[in-house]
Amino acid sequence: MTISFQLRPANRNDAERLLVWRNDPQTRQASHHGEVISLEAHMAWLEKSLKSPDQRRLWVAEMNGKAVGTCRADRVENAWELSWTVAPESRGQGVAHQMLSQLMPLFNEPLSAQVKIGNIASVKVAERVGFVLDKQEQGVLFYVYPNKPFMAG
C-alpha cells in the first residue's frame, strides 16, 4: 500500500489533538515546561500563535489522512528554533524524521533545536536530518543547522 505523508499548517480544528499530544507524559518529560496545560491556556496560546506567523509557525503531519504529529518553529534572534512531537500512538515509525525532512527545506534561515539528554530517539532524528551539536548545558543538547550560510556576500 502506498503511504501518503503530508505536512500542513495547523489550524483551530487541531486544538484538541495538539493539547492531548502536549499533555502526554512522554512529551511533558521531553519539554522544558513539564506541567499539564489547561484547555483555556492552550486555546489562548494557539490563538496567539496562529496570529503571529512571524514569531511562531505550527504544522500538523498527516499519514494517510490521519494526524500523526506536529512541528513548531519559534523565531529566536536570526534563526528558527524547531521542536516536534509525534502522536503517542504513532511513535516508533519514523514520523519525526519524515516531518523534519519535509519541513527543513522550507527555511532559508539558520535553524536550531534543543533536545534533553536522554531523549535518544530525538537525538537520532535531529542528527539524521543534519542538525549539528553546538553545545551542551544543564542537561540540554543545543543543535544548530546553519542552512545555506555561505550564500551571503
Ligand SMILES: CC(C)(COP(=O)(O)OP(=O)(O)OC[C@H]1O[C@@H](n2cnc3c(N)ncnc32)[C@H](O)[C@@H]1OP(=O)(O)O)[C@@H](O)C(=O)NCCC(=O)NCCS
Ligand atoms: C522523540 C519522538 C519525537 C521520536 O519520534 P519517532 O518518529 O516516533 O521516532 P522513532 O521511534 O521512529 O525513532 C527515531 C530513531 O531513534 C531510534 N530509537 C528510538 N528509541 C531508541 C532507544 N531507546 N535507543 C536507541 N535508539 C532509539 C529509532 O530506532 C530510530 O532510529 P533510525 O532513524 O535509525 O531508524 C517521539 O517519541 C515523541 O514525540 N516523543 C515525545 C515528545 C518529544 O520527545 N519531542 C522531542 C523533543 S526534542
